[in-house]
Amino acid sequence: MSENPVIEYKAKDFASDQEVRWCPGCGDYAILKAVQKAMPVIGVVKEDIVFVSGIGCSSRFPYYMDTYGFHSIHGRAPAIATGVKLANPDLSVWQITGDGDALAIGGNHFIHALRRNVDINILLFNNRIYGLTKGQFSPTTSLGHKTKTSPQGSIDNPFNPGELALGARAQFFARIEDINPRGMAEIFVEAAKHKGTSLVEILQNCVIFNDKVFAEWTAKEVKAENFLRVEHGKPMIFGKDQNKGLIQKGFKLEVVEIGLDGVTEDDIVVHDAHEEDITLHLMLVNLQMPMVTGVIRSVKHESFNDRMEEQIDHVRATTKYKTMDDLLSSGETWEIE
Amino acid sequence: MENTKIKELEKVVVKFVGDSGDGMQLTGTQFAGTSAFLGNDIATFPDYPAEIRAPQGTVAGVSGFQVHIGKSQIHTPGDTSDVLVAMNAAAFKAHIYNVPKGNTIIVDTDSFKRKDWEKAGYSEDPLESDDIKNYNLVKAPITTMTKKALEGIGLDNKSITRSKNMFALGIVYWLFNRPMDYTKRFLKGKFGKKEMVLEGNLKALKAGYHFAETIEALPSSFTVLPSDMEKGTYKSVMGNEATAWGFLAAAEKSGVQLFLGSYPITPATDILQEVAKHRHFGAKSFQAEDEIAGISSAIGAAFAGNLGVTTTSGPGLALKAEALGLAIMTELPLVVVDVQRGGPSTGLPTKTEQSDLLQALYGRNGESPLIVMATKSPGDCFDMAFMASKIALEHVTPVILLSDGYVANGSQPWKIKKMADLPAINPFMVQEGDNAEAYEVYQRDENSLSRKWAIPGTAGFEHRIGGLEKDALTGNVSYDPENHEEMVKTREEKVARVANYIPELDLQGAQEGDLLIVGWGGTYGTLLTAGEEVKGGGKVGLAHFTYIKPLPKNTAEVFSRFKKIVVCELNNGQFIKYLQSELPQFSYEGYNKVQGLPFSTNELTHKFNQILNDL
Numbered sequence: 001m002s003e004n005p006v007i008e009y010k011a012k013d014f015a016s017d018q019e020v021r022w023c024p025g026c027g028d029y030a031i032l033k034a035v036q037k038a039m040p041v042i043g044v045v046k047e048d049i050v051f052v053s054g055i056g057c058s059s060r061f062p063y064y065m066d067t068y069g070f071h072s073i074h075g076r077a078p079a080i081a082t083g084v085k086l087a088n089p090d091l092s093v094w095q096i097t098g099d100g101d102a103l104a105i106g107g108n109h110f111i112h113a114l115r116r117n118v119d120i121n122i123l124l125f126n127n128r129i130y131g132l133t134k135g136q137f138s139p140t141t142s143l144g145h146k147t148k149t150s151p152q153g154s155i156d157n158p159f160n161p162g163e164l165a166l167g168a169r170a171q172f173f174a175r176i177e178d179i180n181p182r183g184m185a186e187i188f189v190e191a192a193k194h195k196g197t198s199l200v201e202i203l204q205n206c207v208i209f210n211d212k213v214f215a216e217w218t219a220k221e222v223k224a225e226n227f228l229r230v231e232h233g234k235p236m237i238f239g240k241d242q243n244k245g246l247i248q249k250g251f252k253l254e255v256v257e258i259g260l261d262g263v264t265e266d267d268i269v270v271h272d273a274h275e276e277d278i279t280l281h282l283m284l285v286n287l288q289m290p291m292v293t294g295v296i297r298s299v300k301h302e303s304f305n306d307r308m309e310e311q312i313d314h315v316r317a318t319t320k321y322k323t324m325d326d327l328l329s330s331g332e333t334w335e336i337e
Numbered sequence: 338m339e340n341t342k343i344k345e346l347e348k349v350v351v352k353f354v355g356d357s358g359d360g361m362q363l364t365g366t367q368f369a370g371t372s373a374f375l376g377n378d379i380a381t382f383p384d385y386p387a388e389i390r391a392p393q394g395t396v397a398g399v400s401g402f403q404v405h406i407g408k409s410q411i412h413t414p415g416d417t418s419d420v421l422v423a424m425n426a427a428a429f430k431a432h433i434y435n436v437p438k439g440n441t442i443i444v445d446t447d448s449f450k451r452k453d454w455e456k457a458g459y460s461e462d463p464l465e466s467d468d469i470k471n472y473n474l475v476k477a478p479i480t481t482m483t484k485k486a487l488e489g490i491g492l493d494n495k496s497i498t499r500s501k502n503m504f505a506l507g508i509v510y511w512l513f514n515r516p517m518d519y520t521k522r523f524l525k526g527k528f529g530k531k532e533m534v535l536e537g538n539l540k541a542l543k544a545g546y547h548f549a550e551t552i553e554a555l556p557s558s559f560t561v562l563p564s565d566m567e568k569g570t571y572k573s574v575m576g577n578e579a580t581a582w583g584f585l586a587a588a589e590k591s592g593v594q595l596f597l598g599s600y601p602i603t604p605a606t607d608i609l610q611e612v613a614k615h616r617h618f619g620a621k622s623f624q625a626e627d628e629i630a631g632i633s634s635a636i637g638a639a640f641a642g643n644l645g646v647t648t649t650s651g652p653g654l655a656l657k658a659e660a661l662g663l664a665i666m667t668e669l670p671l672v673v674v675d676v677q678r679g680g681p682s683t684g685l686p687t688k689t690e691q692s693d694l695l696q697a698l699y700g701r702n703g704e705s706p707l708i709v710m711a712t713k714s715p716g717d718c719f720d721m722a723f724m725a726s727k728i729a730l731e732h733v734t735p736v737i738l739l740s741d742g743y744v745a746n747g748s749q750p751w752k753i754k755k756m757a758d759l760p761a762i763n764p765f766m767v768q769e770g771d772n773a774e775a776y777e778v779y780q781r782d783e784n785s786l787s788r789k790w791a792i793p794g795t796a797g798f799e800h801r802i803g804g805l806e807k808d809a810l811t812g813n814v815s816y817d818p819e820n821h822e823e824m825v826k827t828r829e830e831k832v833a834r835v836a837n838y839i840p841e842l843d844l845q846g847a848q849e850g851d852l853l854i855v856g857w858g859g860t861y862g863t864l865l866t867a868g869e870e871v872k873g874g875g876k877v878g879l880a881h882f883t884y885i886k887p888l889p890k891n892t893a894e895v896f897s898r899f900k901k902i903v904v905c906e907l908n909n910g911q912f913i914k915y916l917q918s919e920l921p922q923f924s925y926e927g928y929n930k931v932q933g934l935p936f937s938t939n940e941l942t943h944k945f946n947q948i949l950n951d952l
């Protein structure tokens with residue numbers, strides 16, 4: 001990761017003087033470290049970086065970053081971040097949110113931010129639980145999962161954040177696990193580079209209220225087998241021995257073993273993150289085993305803020321109102337003598 | 338074609354009523370515009386149904402526009418009509434109650450057939466009733482004559498029928514001896530490219546004028562001479578438009594860009610639409626996905642260095658409550674406009690009321706004081722939007738500005754202001770080059786108690802704010818009990834001290850004496866007129882409030898000069914409750930009306946005379 005930083009920052013330059021107060025062992029620590037590691041690489045001076053969050057354990061994040069920060073109210077961070085970016089498009093704006101914050105109370109703002117494609121970066125800390133309020137099920141909690149408000153098992157159908165985002169016309173979607181510090185930092189840099197709304201879903205472990213919820217994928221013994229990290233232009237190969245891959249069969253992706261039944265590397269689907277059509281990206285976000293990580297979709301579309309600035313420039317050049325006085329004295333006027 | 342017999346009138350009220358598709362708003366606006374152009378003072382009041390097109394010919398679908406023009410100053414659209422123009426039986430039925438006997442009613446007889454008056458709910462022809470003989474009824478087959486006038490110009494039937502409002506306007510122009518030029522210019526601007534429609538409208542207008550001239554039913558025409566208003570250049574403004582311009586002006590004056598995040602809602606939408614027209618000033622209008630996103634985006638923009646504004650009506654203000662608390666906590670420059678309408682819930686969306694005052698003052702969780710202001714007339718919307726922005730930027734604080742449907746949709750001649758004559762706005766913010774080491778996020782100015790606004794992009798001033806309670810100096814999160822109490826008190830005191838920066842209460846009429854009329858916001862014109870009309874020899878003063886929280890500093894002193902205080906408001910008694918808690922040493926009598934309608938001068942003078950008699 002070597003871009004051209006404006007100033008030679010180090011990760012620790014982005015740590016604020018506030019004591020970090022998540023539970024020991026919480027996945028949020030690793031995410032914070034990865035973000036601090038990514039910041040020196042994105043090539044933006046500190047004063048131009050803003051972190052905006054809603055409410056939740058995850059949303060405490062801005063206090064720990066030595067940048068501008070705004071810890072707002074539950075669910076509304078997409079709208080606040082939108083206001084920040086529109087007011088000053090030169091800023092690098094990051095929104096930190098949880099699965100409850102983004103998908104329950106803030107669901108409306110979340111989908112509209114994606115639809116508009118404002119150039120902000122959304123980091124969704126998905127721990128499939130309400131952490132701050134101590135363990136109620138969230139819109140990403142699996143069916144049947146027992147939590148404090150679903151003691152007999154959840155009967156609520158969950159959202160898959162990636163699927164929802166693609167439906168809402170997200171042009172950048174990536175997924176990464178909190179136990180992968182390098183992967184996280186790389187993806188945050190990719191998100192920053194993408195002009196338009198970038199959504200990164202982070203599979204985050206809540207040790208207190210939902211420990212090991214992603215263990216099926218993240219456990220040491222299985223993670224190489226159960227995660228598939230996609231990269232644009234590369235075949236979808238995974239596994240400890242890099243011998244598994246995905247092929248397309250009908251409308252589905254299927255796992256195959258290279259070398260078995262005559263399957264060769266050439267049969268494996270090559271990832272195209274830049275494809276307009278969302279069909280492949282949808283199949284990837286919905287795949288459960290392996291779980292797909294990496295940049296699944298990254299398509300360039302004009303951002304809302306760029307359109308806004310263009311419109312302002314355009315009307316500025318053509319308007320008959322150069323100053324407020326022109327406007328105040330416009331239209332039919334008359335004299336009283 | 339000169340009118341031979343012209344009578345001069347001091348003032349006159351004309352009301353145009355018809356189906357909501359009949360173009361009555363436009364007709365009324367034209368009559369008002371022409372009169373203003375001739376130098377009359379004017380006040381207008383549109384009255385339209387919530388449904389865009391309610392069933393045709395029914396009372397529910399009636400749309401009206403009332404215009405008051407005068408030689409002397411006009412403060413209200415008038416209580417009753419001198420002339421009623423009714424385009425159909427339903428409109429006649431809905432508005433006849435407000436026409437005193439002896440006054441003129443012009444009707445389109447083509448829409449008074451049996452099926453029309455039955456649809457309006459009459460069991461017999463209202464134009465043949467005994468009662469109608471008490472009026473000066475002018476029967477005009479407006480639809481037929483419009484059709485005749487436009488025969489052969491090649492316009493389709495529908496467009497011909499739609500031109501009948503211009504025929505009606507022509508009649509009224511003759512009646513009040515108004516030239517048609519203003520409307521001709523308007524029509525050319527509006528239909529310039531659709532030549533046939535333009536020709537149709539112009540022809541209908543002239544035909545109506547000539548019809549009036551010819552018939553015997555209108556023996557003479559009237560005129561209202563130019564008023565004695567202050568010298569200067571004028572234009573006509575609507576309340577919502579003036580509100581939008583006040584914000585744009587504040588942005589230019591302060592050098593801070595305007596960001597308006599809103600969600601459409603009657604009767605506030607026009608403000609968003611007006612600002613959207615003016616991107617060229619760098620003003621950013623943002624149509625959000627809901628009211629919460631509207632205010633949240635404005636708060637975000639304020640954090641990033643803009644003047645944040647959000648505009649709404651009562652139900653929207655309810656949705657914005659939590660975010661308002663955030664703006665109070667984070668102390669950012671934000672103006673929230675609530676153009677009040679009848680409530681609760683969806684209530685009476687197109688009618689006026691003053692029933693959001695307590696919501697504005699108290700409708701939030703926690704101890705969350707806010708500056709609350711109100712606008713008293715269409716032209717005043719400009720000044721108050723400007724002043725609300727000035728306070729928000731100089732005190733780094735949220736402000737609620739209350740308007741209402743009556744003020745927002747009303748129009749008024751407005752003496753054009755020059756930017757150079759407006760007061761300076763000096764935002765209280767960190768400048769490039771200030772000492773970052775010495776900056777504390779919640780350090781306060783000793784007089785105003787404002788904290789200094791430092792915006793992203795300013796090197797060395799990076800900081801975090803949020804909705805959690807913060808340390809009184811550093812702004813870091815603090816759960817300290819004493820600190821919380823200190824912050825609660827400081828936020829209250831910061832609002833209270835705004836009293837040192839706002840104008841004192843302007844007492845009109847008697848400076849001391851018997852009765853003090855107290856009002857706030859959009860009722861100003863009617864209260865002033867009623868106050869002036871009170872007879873009975875009592876000494877009557879008017880104290881009208883546009884600054885509500887904090888109250889002007891001399892409020893108690895003014896109140897103490899009168900024997901009796903009557904608080905008049907279009908709600909069930911909200912300002913009176915506030916006054917009772919702020920200034921409990923006085924006793925107040927309330928006069929309230931909650932019908933979705935403005936006060937009438939008559940009912941007020943009646944009430945005031947009664948109080949004076951009982952003194």
Ligand SMILES: Cc1ncc(C[n+]2csc(CCOP(=O)(O)OP(=O)(O)O)c2C)c(N)n1
Nearest residue numbers: 055056057058074098099100101130131132
């Ligand atoms: C308006 C409002 N409703 C409810 C809450 C309570 N609340 C705070 S955080 C939270 C859920 C947080 O869950 P999530 O967004 O997943 O964040 P996490 O704590 O898991 O990181 C809730 C319900 C609140 N603060 N504000």
Ligand code: SF4
Nearest residue numbers: 023026057131206207
């Ligand atoms: S409750 Fe869970 S999510 Fe919240 S800080 Fe503790 S471990 Fe992290």
Ligand SMILES: [Mg+2]
Nearest residue numbers: 098099127129
């Ligand atoms: Mg969560």
